[in-house]
Amino acid sequence: MGINKEKYREIVTELAGKATLVAVSKTKPAEDIQALYDLGHRDFGENYVQELTQKHEQLPKDIRWHFIGHLQSNKVKYIAPFVHLIHGVDSYNLLKEINKQALKNNRVIDCLLQVYIAKEETKFGLDENELDDLLQASPINQLTNIQITGLMGMASFSDNMDIVRSEFKYLKSLFDRYAQPQTYPEHSRRTNHKFQTLSMGMSADYKTALEEGSNMVRIGSLLFGERN
Numbered sequence: 130m131g132i133n134k135e136k137y138r139e140i141v142t143e144l145a146g147k148a149t150l151v152a153v154s155k156t157k158p159a160e161d162i163q164a165l166y167d168l169g170h171r172d173f174g175e176n177y178v179q180e181l182t183q184k185h186e187q188l189p190k191d192i193r194w195h196f197i198g199h200l201q202s203n204k205v206k207y208i209a210p211f212v213h214l215i216h217g218v219d220s221y222n223l224l225k226e227i228n229k230q231a232l233k234n235n236r237v238i239d240c241l242l243q244v245y246i247a248k249e250e251t252k253f254g255l256d257e258n259e260l261d262d263l264l265q266a267s268p269i270n271q272l273t274n275i276q277i278t279g280l281m282g283m284a285s286f287s288d289n290m291d292i293v294r295s296e297f298k299y300l301k302s303l304f305d306r307y308a309q310p311q312t313y314p315e316h317s318r319r320t321n322h323k324f325q326t327l328s329m330g331m332s333a334d335y336k337t338a339l340e341e342g343s344n345m346v347r348i349g350s351l352l353f354g355e356r357n
């Protein structure tokens with residue numbers, strides 16, 4: 130067991146200047162995270178609130194914790210004091226709750242909106258129309274303690290890289306649309322939108338994601354080994 134240091138170094142070199150590596154440590158022990166931390170790594174991703182808060186308590190305080198799972202509104206309060214970036218936001222109500230808890234903690238919390246790009250039924254996220262509605266919705270401007278910094282998506286679990294690639298391409302096109310102030314003058318006036326992060330790509334498909342313009346990849350099993 131333990132971490133794959135060689136693979137870590139290989140991926141870091143591959144990503145240099147292109148993308149941020151979020152090391153996905155869900156279900157893995159604190160020692161494995163510490164081992165990667167000792168190599169200089171600081172960005173870690175977790176899917177479960179309780180596991181994340183426990184690891185946050187145990188581990189060095191300069192770790193940047195990414196929440197990448199499906200976040201329930203009633204659990205936002207547990208991670209709001211320290212979370213670095215929430216990847217999977219897919220409703221206005223959740224944004225509202227994150228804003229409320231951020232305010233209580235006197236912080237601004239960065240969020241990515243999750244877009245549904247895969248074929249599978251089980252994946253969370255917004256479709257294009259819902260994304261549009263959410264970003265154009267006027268009350269979003271009143272959420273002064275959140276910042277929408279980009280989009281996140283998960284491609285289909287498929288060996289067919291053509292499918293995966295086309296899904297990433299699609300997400301990139303949505304990202305570009307909202308990152309361009311001239312396309313949406315209305316949206317560029319919003320102070321809490323700052324599109325800069327496109328979180329796409331996991332162990333099986335990160336190379337394709339990079340080719341399609343990802344600048345943040347979430348990699349677990351290649352670094353920490355397969356999960357049970």
Ligand SMILES: *Cc1c(COP(=O)(O)O)cnc(C)c1O
Pocket residue numbers: 153155176197198283330331332333347348349350351
């Ligand atoms: C678990 C998970 C990952 C990492 O998956 P690997 O295949 O182990 O790299 C990335 N993103 C999300 C949202 C996840 O839940």
